[in-house]
Ligand SMILES: C[S@@+](CC[C@H](N)C(=O)[O-])C[C@H]1O[C@@H](n2cnc3c(N)ncnc32)[C@H](O)[C@@H]1O
């Protein structure tokens with residue numbers, strides 16, 4: 001394709017200004033588009049890498065094999081402390097993306113730190129040298145599912161016990177619109193009901209844990225979340241069969257009632273006593289297999305929060321809100337009760353989520369809101385205990 005000089009436009013995200021090529025009026029029609037909606041994903045990536053650098057005290061090598069305009073990598077080189085980034089490998093299969101990246105790399109004087117690769121991501125990942133200190137972080141950001149790149153990435157990260165970051169935008173599959181596709185791609189049953197996003201995220205992590213386990217590796221979630229139309233998983237790779245064995249004990253299923261929001265989780269090796277809802281006798285829906293363990297690492301999230309002021313983030317307020325919610329949720333068990341269904345079951349109106357939270361907390365239960373739903377409540381209290389609290393009002 002001919003590149004015409006008058007179609008270049010400057011964009012600033014965070015504190016980085018770079019050029020994009022606008023060959024269509026609507027951003028999503030452009031041959032390589034810059035998506036401002038994903039700025040939150042990139043802001044959190046900057047904060048996450050900053051925490052990793054502080055924790056590991058070493059210069060990082062970062063691989064961005066689905067780079068698009070390259071914005072993620074420019075921000076990493078430009079916004080993180082200069083002496084903390086050794087090398088960034090930026091790749092894409094689309095020649096226009098490579099043209100955009102090459103132009104920006106020259107204009108921004110990034111040539112020393114940036115290596116550009118025009119190839120299929122799988123070849124780029126596969127060709128990484130498997131030596132010490134060559135690749136610390138791989139960030140998968142494909143259109144749709146990252147599943148076919150996970151195992152190769154884990155192999156590349158093994159020697160440095162690095163970090164795998166991955167976005168997934170195939171929510172129609174993972175959130176149950178196409179359950180057969182979900183079963184084929186992720187070997188798991190999704191749901192379309194109130195738990196859909198948390199189930200989707202935990203199915204994706206389950207797949208990472210299974211792939212890692214086959215290689216004798218473990219992956220430890222440090223920040224996994226869902227935001228609008230995407231899921232994002234950040235895990236640390238550990239070269240330990242023992243840790244992997246322990247993690248496999250936290251794989252299982254969630255059962256839930258679509259009518260009254262009763263929920264129960266069960267490990268893969270165990271059976272649920274009854275698959276009928278103990279409140280309303282409706283047949284429980286089952287989703288999984290999925291990951292039942294933690295989605296966040298406390299120290300890591302706290303460091304990210306501390307570092308917010310260090311950067312010019314595109315969406316600082318949103319990031320602060322999300323990290324606060326995560327810190328609230330961090331010790332809660334997996335999955336949440338959907339409070340409007342419990343209020344309907346109790347035939348109660350006008351009891352607020354805050355009132356329920358305060359009452360359960362005063363009784364000594366672990367309780368929090370959740371990033372997955374503003375009407376959701378995570379707690380170790382049983383359904384009956386929540387009903388008791390609601391009935392006091
Ligand atoms: C979601 S966009 C990337 C957005 C970018 N990471 C960002 O933060 O703005 C996905 C990119 O992956 C590229 N792509 C698709 N399939 C690929 C493959 N198999 N190997 C390498 N790149 C691929 C596309 O050309 C596109 O630029």
Ligand SMILES: [Zn+2]
Nearest residue numbers: 257260277280
């Ligand atoms: Zn029920």
